[in-house]
Amino acid sequence: MKLNRVSAAVAAAVIAPAVLLSAPAFAADGNKASAASAPDEASEAQKGDAQTSAGKGNAQMGDGSKDSASSSKNASDEDNRFAILKIINKSKPGSRVYEAAQEAMNGSAEDRVRFLKEGYELAQFADDMLRTVQISSIGGKAVRKAALEALRKDTHEALRQFLDVGQYVARDEDNRVEIARILHTAKRGSVLFDAAQEAxxxxxxxxxxxxxxxxxxxxxxxxxxxxxxxxxxxxPHVREAATKALRSGNAEDVRRFLDVGQYEARKLDEAEHAKDKNNKDSKGDEKAKGGRESKGGKATDDAKQKQDGAMDAKKSNGTTDAKPAVATSSTGSSDAQLAATGASSATPWAIGGTAAALAAGAGLVIASRRRTASEH
Known part of the structure; x- marks a missing residue:
């Protein structure tokens, strides 16, 4: 594993100076160095053994290197702590890396070494997998496809490739599709249409x-x-509602006017228009009726005037519409005269003769019809 090779190289680099400094000239200090590197306090007997081992020179070089490695181990734990603290500071609280780093800091030196060698990578792999799933759940068609491919490969490199590069390429593809849809539904020449085309x-x-x-x-x-x-x-009502929405400066008010307000205001305008029209029609009917009545009255007056004129004409001719009155002469004669008509006393006799002639003619017609019927 690459991470193991790096850790081994770092350990070798730390151990090398200690090996070089473990020459016979520094053999006298071997006792002191050996006591400081031990994790627990050594007994007097162990100290004596350490001095004997340190005085053997090149034949006992392996033991001196082991003691120096123990000393560098304590020094590298501080470096490990510092490295883990940096990881905690840049990690998101609640993530797997954050929790694993906290556990390593609260554990032993071996826990910290184990975290840096393999624990950190495993925790990061788990976080990257979770993040990939989350991106896939809210992404478009292309993003979901790319995320699924990375998850199927089940490697950390595939996940990192998706998170660092692949998701952005796929997202731009989804963005193109969405903008094309907006462009298709927008009205040509509108601000939205032009902005979508530019994007x-x-x-x-x-x-x-x-x-x-x-x-x-x-x-x-x-x-x-x-x-x-x-x-x-x-x-009027539409203009009032539109002005109010525009002056509010709120986009939601303008949208509500377009969706609902304009139709409500238009109904009010139409209702008032119909009311005014009905009022005008009723006024027109009253005016026409008044004209007809005035015309009828004028005709009555004209007829009355004509009748009065006829009566005046009759009076001027010496006649009236009154019934004939019987007047007696000053000598007491019984002969009657028709008053103010101009008719003489022979008029009744003429009428009677005419009636008799008509009756005789009718009788002759009846007799002729009977004679004809008998012959047949």
Whole structure:
């Protein structure tokens, strides 16, 4: 394992100076160095054995190297602590790396060595796998596909490749698809349409920026333009509602006016328009009725005037509509005269003769019909 090779190289680099300094000239100090490197306090007998071993020279070089390695082991534990502290500071609380590092710091020197050699990598692998799964759950189609491929390989290198590079390439592919969908639904010539086209032709950062904030700003601008157009062509209530929404400076108010408010205001305008029309129609009917009544009254007056004129004409001719009155002469004669008509006393006789002639003619017709019937 590469991590094991690196740790061995580091250990060799630390041990080398100690081996070089364990020459016979420093044999007298071997007793002191051996006592300081032991994890526990040594007994007097052990100290004597250490002095004897240190005085044997090159033949006992292995024992001196072992003591020097013990000394460097204590020195490297401080370095291990410092390295683990750095890992804790840059790790996210609650992650597997953070918890494993805390356990190593609270454990023994061997625990810290074990964490740096293999524990850190295993914990990082677990965190990377969890992060890949989380990204896949909220990503688009391309991101999910790339994450699934990395998880199937089940190697730390595949996960790191996805997290460092692959997820961003796949995300830009998903962003292109989403922007193309917005472009298809947007009205040509609108602010949203132009902004989407510009982002699609730009860089991956431009596409990300458009989806995160640019599209929302473009929609707000388009909504305000639409509200202004409705205001310019609407009735009193529509204009009032549009002005109120635009002056609020709140994008939600403008959106609500476009979705609901304009239709409510338009109904009020239509209701008032219908009411005014009915009032005008009723006034027109009353005016026409008054005209007909005045015309009828004028006709009655004209007829009355004509009748009065006829009566005046009759009076001027010496006639009236009154019934004939019988007047007696001054001599008491019984002959009657028709008053104010101009008819003489022979008129009744003429009428009687006419009636008799009509009766005789009718009799002759009846007799002729009977004669004809008998012949047949």
């Amino acid at each position: 699609l032709d730009g860089s991956p950062e431009d596409r990300t920026r458009f989806l995160e904030s640019g599209q929302h700003a473009a929609r707000v601008t388009d909504d305000r333009i639409h509200a202004l157009r409705i205001l310019s062509a609407g009735g």
